[in-house]
Amino acid sequence: MIWPFRPQPPVPLSPKVRYEREFHSIAQWLGQSRIDPQQTTILPNDVDALIADCSVEQWPNRLFHFFRARMPGSAEGVEFDWIDADDAASQEQASDGQAAAVTFTRTDDGQISGGRFHRSLAEFPYRLSAVAAMAAAVHFRDTSGEERPSGTPSAEVLPVFFGLGPVMANAALHETEDHGSTAGQGADTRRNGNVSALEYGYCMAISDWAIGTNYASVSNMLRPDAREGLLNGIRFLQKTGDCSFERESVFAEPDSSFDVVQSRLGGSSKSVLLATLLDLRDSGSVSPEVANLLQDALDDQDPSIGCAAAAVLGRCSDIPEPAFEALLWQAESGTAAVSRAAVAALQPNPQHDERIKALLTKRLHTADPALATACIHSLLRFNDYPSELNQSLLKSLGRFVSAAAEDGMNLGLQLLHKVEQSPLDAIAHYFDDDPTVVAILSEHLSEA
Known part of the structure; x- marks a missing residue:
């Protein structure tokens, strides 16, 4: 039939x-x-x-x-x-x-x-x-x-x-x-x-x-x-x-050679593509040669593929320029899930540190709690920060309190410790018209 x-x-x-x-x-x-x-x-x-x-x-x-x-x-x-x-x-x-x-x-x-x-x-x-x-x-x-x-x-x-x-x-x-x-x-x-x-x-x-x-x-x-x-x-x-x-290979170990990975990433099967990306994500470090193959996957219409591709790039210590630009674009303009994954994949890079920190600060200013948590998690990997971060971070802390987002709140307070000499004073000044938020953040700050 x-x-x-x-x-x-x-x-x-x-x-x-x-x-x-x-x-x-x-x-x-x-x-x-x-x-x-x-x-x-x-x-x-x-x-x-x-x-x-x-x-x-x-x-x-x-x-x-x-x-x-x-x-x-x-x-x-x-x-x-x-x-x-x-x-x-x-x-x-x-x-x-x-x-x-x-x-x-x-x-x-x-x-x-x-x-x-x-x-x-x-x-x-x-x-x-x-x-x-x-x-x-x-x-x-x-x-x-x-x-x-x-x-x-x-x-x-x-x-x-x-x-x-x-x-x-x-x-x-x-x-x-x-x-x-x-x-x-x-x-x-x-x-x-x-x-x-x-x-x-x-x-x-x-x-x-x-x-x-x-x-x-x-x-x-x-x-x-x-x-x-x-x-x-x-x-x-x-x-x-x-x-x-x-x-025919159900009992065999998968072949992870570059030629096989390249073939699987470039094939027509979305199942094979996603599985290959997840295998790469779980394998540890990823070579720049493999990272160079991921631009199309980042742009895939299925968000699970884009998210997996971003996670793989996060495993690469030296992302090639085209792949880095694609990742940065997704972090700024991608769909919600892929944008979060791309933000989470951003690592310190001497050539692009300032661009990355500026982007994360910009996204943090208007981000929902899930994206804000990813931004803060990535920002914690750095040692110095733009001056604009303080306002974006405090604004996000207020949203975390409203959403009762404990994980984001705790991460945000960790970052606040790194960017403010007196975190408690910064909280009291920014939320001077909302004593409830001040009390909640102060309590979490004392427990951190």
Whole structure:
């Protein structure tokens, strides 16, 4: 069948590339030998059957051993107990992120010796979320002691490699209804963790396309949004092949040679372009030769690409003149997100210090709190400042107070210490008609 139009991915470019990179990274970490594409897909109903004859006290251990059996290694002697989470704060913490809901204890050599499971997640409607939390945590922390860095979606994406995509997707959102309310009102919808059901669907689509799993065969068992991500994602990948990594190289380390980077930056795929920029951003320092290739990316219509290109230039200690001028233009005149990224990328440069400081001072004078914070962060890298900065900075501090922007306020006061001999007097003089602002800034100044 000939498709009259190019299929579109089910998720926007930025999350699309984020989860493609996560998938590729996990595939490299696990290696092909630890993944069985033909293993049984686990459905929520299968989990219900697994724990149907268990008491609340027993089923965490049964789940742990069930999930653990799907990975290499031994789990003998591992036992779980429960944490009571009666207060609201503990329950909020327990249900906020899937992997965080299970806490492992470990021996000195890295072996899992046991764990604690939040009791609040044993109750309906949180049970499926608890199962997903266990799946994520077990697959995230291998009993051999291997552990991926925390704080990334990897902990939640990892179970997709072991047949648990439907469990994770269907647990991505809690939807409960207050039966005492009118229709459509009083419903409680809470997202669990970092990955939405739609994004889980796309992760399963990547898995089917890249490593040969068969999540499509159980698509009718998924939430509608997860099913959309899976089926539309498979259609998109099969028809276009537009993925940030090559299917044949899913288990291989990416080639970071200059020729390959140049080819990827100049290609037609926005996914490949964004992934390459993010890889460069994460790689550390960037050479001037690579920086010279980024002008078109800075001007891209998709702000995620422009932001990534600016971040890469911020990694270059000697930005070539054309790239520097493009970065400076974006800092002054770019769209909001790209302008913030460009401002954040500006570094001291003996040839252009005065221009950079003048631009940052000008932007700071009228900036919203987010841009002002970026301006101040970049200005703190310098040791001397134009005289006009004092007024711009004090004006921004007033906006930070109005917006209750603590981070910006604290950074601004750090900079005020560098530009004013008596910061408190400067605050009192500038805000002489607003004692509330003076009191708030004075309090923060004393705590700094």
